[in-house]
Amino acid sequence: xAYQIKLYNSLKHDVEEFIPNTPGEVKIYTCGPTVYHxxxxxxxxxxxxxxxxxxxxxxxxxxxxxxxxxTDVGHLTGDSDDGNDKMxxxxxxxxxxxxxxADFYTEAFFKDxxxxxxxxxxxxxxxxxxxxxxxxxxxxxxEKGYAYLSGGNVYFDTSKLDNYYVFSLQxxxxxLVGVREDVSEDKNKxxxxxxxxxxxxxxxxxxxxxWESPWGVGYPxxxxxxxxxxxxxxxxxxDIHCGGxxxxxxxxTNEIAQTESCVGHEWCRYWFHVNHxxxxxxxMSKSENNFLTVSTLEEKGYEPLAYRMFCxxxxxxxxxxxxxxxxxxxxxxxxxxxxxxxxxxxxxxxxQEKFDFYKNKLIEALSDDLxxxxxxxxxxxxxxxxxxxxxxxELIKSFDDVLSLDLTKEKxxxxxxxxxxxxxxxxxQRSAAKKRKDFAMxxxxxxxxxxEGVALEDTREGTKWKMF
Ligand code: AMP
Ligand code: ZN
Numbered sequence: 001x002a003y004q005i006k007l008y009n010s011l012k013h014d015v016e017e018f019i020p021n022t023p024g025e026v027k028i029y030t031c032g033p034t035v036y037h038x039x040x041x042x043x044x045x046x047x048x049x050x051x052x053x054x055x056x057x058x059x060x061x062x063x064x065x066x067x068x069x070x071t072d073v074g075h076l077t078g079d080s081d082d083g084n085d086k087m088x089x090x091x092x093x094x095x096x097x098x099x100x101x102a103d104f105y106t107e108a109f110f111k112d113x114x115x116x117x118x119x120x121x122x123x124x125x126x127x128x129x130x131x132x133x134x135x136x137x138x139x140x141x142x143e144k145g146y147a148y149l150s151g152g153n154v155y156f157d158t159s160k161l162d163n164y165y166v167f168s169l170q171x172x173x174x175x176l177v178g179v180r181e182d183v184s185e186d187k188n189k190x191x192x193x194x195x196x197x198x199x200x201x202x203x204x205x206x207x208x209x210x211w212e213s214p215w216g217v218g219y220p221x222x223x224x225x226x227x228x229x230x231x232x233x234x235x236x237x238x239d240i241h242c243g244g245x246x247x248x249x250x251x252x253t254n255e256i257a258q259t260e261s262c263v264g265h266e267w268c269r270y271w272f273h274v275n276h277x278x279x280x281x282x283x284m285s286k287s288e289n290n291f292l293t294v295s296t297l298e299e300k301g302y303e304p305l306a307y308r309m310f311c312x313x314x315x316x317x318x319x320x321x322x323x324x325x326x327x328x329x330x331x332x333x334x335x336x337x338x339x340x341x342x343x344x345x346x347x348x349x350x351x352q353e354k355f356d357f358y359k360n361k362l363i364e365a366l367s368d369d370l371x372x373x374x375x376x377x378x379x380x381x382x383x384x385x386x387x388x389x390x391x392x393x394e395l396i397k398s399f400d401d402v403l404s405l406d407l408t409k410e411k412x413x414x415x416x417x418x419x420x421x422x423x424x425x426x427x428x429q430r431s432a433a434k435k436r437k438d439f440a441m442x443x444x445x446x447x448x449x450x451x452e453g454v455a456l457e458d459t460r461e462g463t464k465w466k467m468f
Pocket of ligand 1: 041044046242243247274277
């Protein structure tokens with residue numbers, strides 16, 4: 001059955017029917033992490049929603065190829081051509097080399113993704129693997145007259161385009177690069193909106209990673225990497241390009257400018273942008289020191305998948321306000337859901353009719369511009385329906401191909417391995433507190449666990465626990 005999938009396309013400012021370049025196939029490109037620090041739960045919101053997007057296509061029967069870069073060079077703190085290189089800042093902060101930082105945080109990123117059931121894209125390519133491709137593309141842009149050399153750097157000439165601001169969210173007056181008060185204007189640029197394709201001369205002469213190029217030893221700008229890595233693996237016609245909303249300008253605007261100038265035709269039809277996770281102080285950002293990671297949530301006793309459910313409960317195009325109170329509510333709902341599913345009988349005959357009905361309902365919710373909160377409510381519809389337990393169980397197991405909440409992977413008690421581990425650690429901490437006669441601490445731990453629905457019982461064989 002062919003489903004009609006509707007998605008909001010940032011390029012058109014409208015919800016559109018998705019029509020792939022090749023029927024039945026979807027090519028997706030995702031801007032990957034800048035690996036100079038841990039991913040925060042805001043970054044991971046974006047990756048969770050992109051993961052659901054990819055899995056929705058697979059669930060609806062499409063063949064999907066998804067590619068993601070790892071930004072390990074060229075991303076400056078200003079997103080444009082100003083500021084320090086983020087990787088270098090990370091290396092200095094930790095007294096390590098840029099490559100050590102890149103390897104460490106790339107691995108940390110995928111560990112977090114694993115905890116959140118975010119599938120690894122089919123191809124993951126670090127920018128530093130593709131220097132040859134970047135140079136080749138810049139050479140083409142120079143040959144075609146879209147780029148110029150100035151002051152030792154290669155720039156893209158935005159005046160060569162009829163419509164540089166393709167997302168039309170900006171106007172040349174108020175969003176031009178280099179006009180912020182704290183940033184000095186780059187005098188080498190012909191137009192204020194031009195951007196760097198290749199640096200040989202930068203204000204920051206201690207750049208660690210540099211490569212030979214026809215224009216001298218230097219390093220690529222940030223935007224060129226996504227254009228090249230996408231085309232390297234997905235060709236000249238891309239179906240969907242993803243990222244957070246902050247990527248729209250200048251990153252995606254510049255990607256379109258250089259890619260379409262290079263290939264001479266439209267490159268990517270659909271642009272999928274996830275809105276930000278914010279907290280009371282505003283957008284969560286890696287450059288702030290108080291950002292939250294998956295480990296922070298785990299240390300506080302949350303299961304990572306409760307955060308996935310938190311993200312699924314809101315629409316990807318709306319900002320999502322994070323608070324522990326809100327997460328607590330979802331974490332409780334998540335635990336109850338796991339328990340309810342674990343109590344379903346797995347015997348009995350599957351009702352194919354009901355299975356197909358609810359499977360369609362789930363796809364309908366998701367194909368309506370990825371309405372994940374409606375998709376989650378389909379789980380409850382199934383549980384509250386008159387279908388038999390076996391059918392309910394098989395449906396929820398099947399939904400997990402997309403929603404990936406591990407609703408059927410849990411132990412019969414409804415407690416995940418991570419949560420069990422957490423309880424054990426708390427019991428050990430309580431025993432240690434009792435040994436050193438810190439009874440106030442021991443009581444506090446017991447109360448903390450009580451709030452999580454865990455009751456402790458001290459027996460001769462040691463402390464036992466049960467969910468109530
Ligand atoms: P970065 O590692 O900074 O390059 O960002 C990785 C991804 O996270 C990009 O797609 C960003 O647009 C996205 N992102 C950054 N901050 C947030 C946030 N607060 N909420 C959601 N997505 C974000
Ligand atoms: Zn990108």
